[in-house]
């Protein structure tokens with residue numbers, strides 16, 4: 001067990017570091033890193049790598065063909081013989097195209113640091129960097145190896161990074177995800193809905209709407225009936241939602257529509273509800289005789305169930321209390337890479353990053369005074385797990 005004063009010790013070390021933390025955040029934000037612009041993202045990757053190199057840890061740049069390169073940083077106590085692994089996970093890509101800085105520059109005002117990607121989630125990377133620095137300075141003997149992974153495609157679904165995230169998670173005893181926390185009190189995200197998308201294409205038979213209606217099979221009518229049925233699967237109490245995002249069909253007036261299509265957003269809070277929703281979708285059968293249905297898609301990110309976060313959250317809460325910080329938790333409807341690690345059954349704590357607001361908007365900011373305590377909390381978790 002770890003010294004009860006440790007979180008306070010880390011906080012004492014980190015508080016005076018705030019100006020330095022903000023300097024690093026400024027550099028990270030000034031290196032724009034949209035998920036879909038590899039050259040810009042690679043540049044940002046280099047800027048982030050330099051900061052970790054300066055802290056004298058092992059930094060590997062994992063080259064990517066179409067996305068920004070990933071960074072893997074490894075640290076273990078000098079004394080060696082650490083067994084097991086702790087995994088700190090996050091992404092440096094943002095949803096803002098290059099050039100956004102011109103309208104939305106990095107600036108500090110009223111205790112907030114504004115700029116694209118400050119909150120989601122470059123301040124989280126800064127906090128992890130300074131957590132590591134505090135661990136090294138305080139000479140705490142780590143029980144486990146720590147692996148930090150910074151990816152570049154979380155905002156677009158983590159297709160390129162998923163395998164690597166899952167491989168590292170399987171080797172780990174716990175995963176700490178530095179996605180933004182929720183609300184002004186900085187709630188951790190101990191449950192996240194699973195997220196998916198499905199497409200339903202209906203094929204009917206075209207015919208003249210006036211001369212031969214009996215020969216046609218209207219794909220729009222069929223789709224409308226299917227959607228009316230699908231809508232009844234919504235169960236807000238259980239956290240199950242299915243939303244029609246897009247609907248289209250038909251070609252022109254006077255023609256019985258031969259084809260219609262809908263795209264659905266799928267969400268569920270538990271793995272069993274996720275499976276049930278997928279089963280129901282694939283069990284849809286035509287209501288109009290002669291119509292054909294083609295169903296594709298499903299969940300991309302499974303739910304992060306609370307039971308996977310509970311133990312780590314309890315530990316985080318008690319460590320925060322030692323710094324006189326009261327830590328709360330919440331459930332959110334959106335997914336992150338924490339959903340991927342949690343689905344493997346590896347204890348995962350998400351939303352450990354910055355406190356702020358306005359992700360993915362021109363108001364995006366972090367509350368700067370919270371940064372040292374959040375970094376201290378992460379350091380204490382890494383020292384005690």
Ligand SMILES: [Zn+2]
Pocket residue numbers: 091120121154179180
């Ligand atoms: Zn994020």
